[in-house]
Every structure is written in structure tokens, then in C-alpha cells.
Amino acid sequence: MPSGPPTVVLATTNGRGMGHLSRQMALALASLGGMDPVIFSMSSAVAVAGQFDMRAEFAPGPLRGQVPRRYWDFYLAERIMALIQEVNASAFVFDGVYPYDGVLRALRRLPDVPFIWSRRGMWKPGAGARALRYRRLFAAVIEPGDLASSGDAGRTAELDDARRVGPVTLAGLVRPLGRAAAREALGLDPDRPAVLITLGSTRRSDLYAAYGRTVERFAAEGWQVAVTSSLIAGDGHGTRRPGEPVMISVYPLVKYLSAFDAAVTASGYNVVHELLLSAVPTLLVPNDASVDDQDTRARVVAGQNLALAADPERPTEFEAALDRLLDERVRGRLRDACRDLPPPTGATEAARAVIGLAAGGRVETAERVEWGALNAQRLARRTLGRALPDSVATRMGRTGLLRGAPLSLSPQLLPAPDPARPTTGLRLPPVDPQHLVVTDALLPGLFEKRRVEHLLPGASDAYVAERARIAAEHYRLRPTAAPVGERAQAWARLGWAAGSDEDRPEV
Structure with a gap:
């Protein structure tokens, strides 16, 4: 019998940011030694696990092109099974919107290892029907809470399959730097107010305009402006030309938030919870996301007087929101409201649930009928795929998945x-x-x-x-x-x- 805490593989998709990876890191930190975590991530920023002395392994995601998409799910399944056997894992936790075929193949071939789906809520209405088809194959579903959950109108809000916990975030788990130390680390002037801008992708013309207007307004008021550059994109330099915003690329960001007097950010799950739970006065600007309902999150959180919100497609509304954020009285009210929020407990609750499942061994899932649909899908890819024209593949939403060579x-x-x-x-x-x-x-x-x-x-x-x-x-x-x-x-x-x-x- 193995001694010591159970080993748990914490797996993540890539996504557009670092949300999946950060939630799994929070789960590992909140376990307080109750599990031996092994990070298995498709994020190119996985090296951050080394900051916390965690074992970690990188795997190329399906869109990376390293393994042709036609074969990638088979490759992923073998990678997962090999890793679980190597570390003698007692559980496997997958954080992502869609449980890949490769994850499900490994799940089926390792019936004695509980596979757990960490599935965040707040999906856009109507999105995710295909992903939810296989939810009952997992030993458990854990749903991280959301400050905006009262407005959740997505498919997951109607389900009762998940163990719901509080918000899962690094806030409260990573010791923040003091204001002076954080500013020194980021290269900020200790005596001038600072605003953080983290809007994600600015390829949308309205977001790019909102970014430019934010920089202009705050700079004109004598503020210094810091802009996050993604660790995934690898474009952080930490230097700037005179008059340009400070580019920062640090992880975890929550460690440095005491440096800022305000923030203008996209309304993604992780950044919203880190900023508000750190009591940073924030303007939320919804960005595009395939499933995450950022518009509703921004509207609901603003309705709770925890943040401001503005639509970047409405310049007048956005300008008025910038005026409010520049008002010290408004920022003071936002800070006070955020300081009244209860400490986040979701990561600890989720860690306890995972440790319990890992200790319990094999868990019978609710039903297995979905395997027929999954196997039919595999057959179509392997047998029929070579003959499908691009027009048919496009209609199926699977363009390019059926072609390629090693x-x-x-x-x-x-x-x-x-x-x-x-x-x-x-x-x-x-x-x-x-x-x-x-x-x-x-x-x-x-x-x-x-x-x-x-x-x-x-x-x-x-x-x-x-x-x-x-x-x-x-x-x-x-x-x-x-x-x-x-x-x-x-x-x-x-x-x-x-x-x-x-x-x-x-x-």
C-alpha cells in the first residue's frame, strides 16, 4: 500500500489565457499537503508550476499542430495513461470546457482511477450541449463558484450533477506583496497612482479603441499605466519607451495587485475574482469568449456595486465609466464593497472533495450509455474521415480534424x-x-x-x-x-x- 498523501494529476486545456492552469494551481495549494499534485497542462505557461515546487509536464494541445488532429486524441489518451501509471495517481482532475475524446478514452481504460471534471459555470446561453453529453462518465463534477452566479443562464445552471463550491482562485492562497515591494518589482513609480489594463486580445477594433482611450485618459490625469502581456504569448518585456505603458508579465498576478489603484479589465473568471477579492477598483469590459458569458458576469457584478462595467462598442458609455473610475469617491466605494466580500473558500472545498475521491478508489459513474455515441464519433473520424470533403467537415464543425500525416x-x-x-x-x-x-x-x-x-x-x-x-x-x-x-x-x-x-x- 502506498504511504503518504494520494497523488492527483491536475490536467488543464490551454484556453486563451491562464485561467485553467491558475485554478488547478489554486487547488494544489489549497490542499495543504493533503495531496501530491502533478500538473499536466497544454498551456505553454506550464513552467510557472516550478515557482511552487510542483511537478509538471507539458503536452501539446490539439490546435498546436505537433500531432495531426486526426491522431491527437489517441496520443493524448496514451500520454494520460502513461503519466497516471508512472506517478501511481489516485485521481485525475480535468479543468476545461470540453472533455476531449482522449480524456474519455483514458477514463474508460482506467476504471479504478476516479476522473473528475472541474467545470466552471457561467456558460453563454445555448452553448456547450455537445460537451455536456459525457458529464455522467466522470466520477464527479466540481463547479467553481462565481461572484455573478445569480445571473447564470447557461446550460450548467439547470443541472444538478455538480458539487458546487465557492470561487476557486489564487486570491487568499498566494501571499501578496506590500504596495512598495510590488511597485518596485514591476518598475512603477512609488509616488504616482497606477492603473492596470488587462483586456486580453485587442484584435477587436472596439477593444483596441477602448484600450487606447484608457491609456490617454489616465496618462492625461498623471497616472502611470501598466499593461499585462500574456505569459502564453511570451511577449512580456518589462521595459518601455518613454511615454509608453509599462508592460508586465508576471505570475501569479494576484501577488502584485497591491501596486494598483484601479484596473480596466476583461471580465474573465480568474481576473475578475483576483481583482475584486484584492479590493482593486475595477472597470469590467467584456471580451469575446467561445463559452464564458463575460457580458453577464460584468453586468451582474456591476449590479452588486462591486465593480463598474461598460460596453466597448458604446463609446459614450465607456467614456462615462472612465470618468467614474477616475473619481476617488467612486473608487473608495468600490474598495469598501470588495473588502466586505467573504474570503474565497472554493479551492479548499474542491481540494477536500478531490482528496476524498482519491482516497475512496474506484467510483461507479451514473451511466455508460454515452459510450455508444463516443465510439460512433471515433468510427466516423477513423473510417469515414478520409473520404469526407471539406464542405461536409465544415458543416460538422470539425474542419481539418480528419486529415494530416505524422x-x-x-x-x-x-x-x-x-x-x-x-x-x-x-x-x-x-x-x-x-x-x-x-x-x-x-x-x-x-x-x-x-x-x-x-x-x-x-x-x-x-x-x-x-x-x-x-x-x-x-x-x-x-x-x-x-x-x-x-x-x-x-x-x-x-x-x-x-x-x-x-x-x-x-x-
Whole structure:
């Protein structure tokens, strides 16, 4: 029998931001040692797990193109099963809107491991019917709470399948810096008021105009302006030209929020809860999201007098909202209202639920009838997909998922020199579309634009060999330069080198 806390794999999709990853990090931190968390993420910002001394492994998402979409779900299922076996996981938690076919394949093949779906609410009305088809296959569904839940009109609000908890956020779990220390860390003037702008994508013309107008108005009033640049996009520089906003790229953002006197932000789940629970006077500007109902969240939270809200498509309304945010009396009322909010308990509640399920072992799910639909879907992709014209695939909403061939790549072995110090002495390899970087390092920026097969730091030889077998099924590995260093050579002998299966030793 294993001793110590149960090992739990906390998996995330990529998404447009870091919401999924942050919620899983909050779950891990809130467990207070009650679980041994292993992060398994498709976010290229997964290296932030190293800040909290958590084990983490990166997997390429379905839109990355590293594994052709036609084969990607099979690849994902094998990755999940191999990782669960390697760490002897007692539970698997998936945070995402849509439970991928690959997750469901692994779920079915590992009936003794509880699979749990962390499924945030506030879906746009009418969205998500296909995703919810498979909800009863999971041992449990956990729904993180939302300050705007009273206005939830999405499909999940009508369901009774979820264990509802409070808001799941890093606020309250990460010790914030004091105002002076936060400003020094971000390069802000200690004596001038500062506003944070985090609008997400500004490719929409109305959002871009709102961003520009916010910068102009606050700068004209003598404020300094800081703008977040995504860790996922890898575009944070921390420097600026004279007169330009300060570009910041830090994680977790909640650690630095004491530096700001106001914020203008998109109304996504994580940023709203971090800002309001940190009592930062905030103007919410809904951004596009495929499922998340940001418009309703902004309207409901503003109706509770916890924030301001404005539609960027209505310039007059937006200007009036900026006027209010620049009014110290309004900011004071918003701060006071946010300080009256109860401390968030959702991460702790969710952690307790997961630990209980992990300790309980196998859990029978409510029904299995959805497997027929899932298997029919697989059959269509594998058997009929080759013959489907693009017009039909487009109508099905699955354009490009049924085509593609394995990539021909040269493995580039880059093991960390010391498992105890996984980033010491390593540099990012050049971006080369012909290379497949094989590494157990968690380097910031490593997963941007590179094709990477990432191995869990400290993995066993058996796991290294199993991952090589999985890779050989999904890539055509070409001959490459001889690996340098003892560990790289050991990985090559375990299968991470071009060659036939007969060349690989048994492990």
C-alpha cells in the first residue's frame, strides 16, 4: 500500500489565457499537503508550476499542430495513461470546457482511477450541449463558484450533477506583496497612482479603441499605466519607451495587485475574482469568449456595486465609466464593497472533495450509455474521415480534424543536468520546425513555437521508454546528431533516437 498523501494529476486545456492552469494551481495549494499534485497542462505557461515546487509536464494541445488532429486524441489518451501509471495517481482532475475524446478514452481504460471534471459555470446561453453529453462518465463534477452566479443562464445552471463550491482562485492562497515591494518589482513609480489594463486580445477594433482611450485618459490625469502581456504569448518585456505603458508579465498576478489603484479589465473568471477579492477598483469590459458569458458576469457584478462595467462598442458609455473610475469617491466605494466580500473558500472545498475521491478508489459513474455515441464519433473520424470533403467537415464543425500525416522530425535530447535544479545551466534551444525537443526541463518560454516532447522531471527509465514508444507511433523520427551527455545517451538507449524497434532495449 502506498504511504503518504494520494497523488492527483491536475490536467488543464490551454484556453486563451491562464485561467485553467491558475485554478488547478489554486487547488494544489489549497490542499495543504493533503495531496501530491502533478500538473499536466497544454498551456505553454506550464513552467510557472516550478515557482511552487510542483511537478509538471507539458503536452501539446490539439490546435498546436505537433500531432495531426486526426491522431491527437489517441496520443493524448496514451500520454494520460502513461503519466497516471508512472506517478501511481489516485485521481485525475480535468479543468476545461470540453472533455476531449482522449480524456474519455483514458477514463474508460482506467476504471479504478476516479476522473473528475472541474467545470466552471457561467456558460453563454445555448452553448456547450455537445460537451455536456459525457458529464455522467466522470466520477464527479466540481463547479467553481462565481461572484455573478445569480445571473447564470447557461446550460450548467439547470443541472444538478455538480458539487458546487465557492470561487476557486489564487486570491487568499498566494501571499501578496506590500504596495512598495510590488511597485518596485514591476518598475512603477512609488509616488504616482497606477492603473492596470488587462483586456486580453485587442484584435477587436472596439477593444483596441477602448484600450487606447484608457491609456490617454489616465496618462492625461498623471497616472502611470501598466499593461499585462500574456505569459502564453511570451511577449512580456518589462521595459518601455518613454511615454509608453509599462508592460508586465508576471505570475501569479494576484501577488502584485497591491501596486494598483484601479484596473480596466476583461471580465474573465480568474481576473475578475483576483481583482475584486484584492479590493482593486475595477472597470469590467467584456471580451469575446467561445463559452464564458463575460457580458453577464460584468453586468451582474456591476449590479452588486462591486465593480463598474461598460460596453466597448458604446463609446459614450465607456467614456462615462472612465470618468467614474477616475473619481476617488467612486473608487473608495468600490474598495469598501470588495473588502466586505467573504474570503474565497472554493479551492479548499474542491481540494477536500478531490482528496476524498482519491482516497475512496474506484467510483461507479451514473451511466455508460454515452459510450455508444463516443465510439460512433471515433468510427466516423477513423473510417469515414478520409473520404469526407471539406464542405461536409465544415458543416460538422470539425474542419481539418480528419486529415494530416505524422510529422518527420529529428529528436533533440535536452535533459536537465540536475533533477534537483531543473533549469540550471540550460538555455532555450533555437526554434527549428524540423526538431523535436525532448526534455524534462521546465524553462519559461520553452514551449513557445517549438515542438516539444516533455518528460516529467525525475521520471523512471520505464516511463522514458514508454514515452519514446508513444512518440514513435505519432512521429517519423529521423536520424539526428549523437546525443551529448550521459543522461541524453541513456534516453537514446531507451528509445529516444531514430531507429527500429529492434534497437531498443527491454525495460
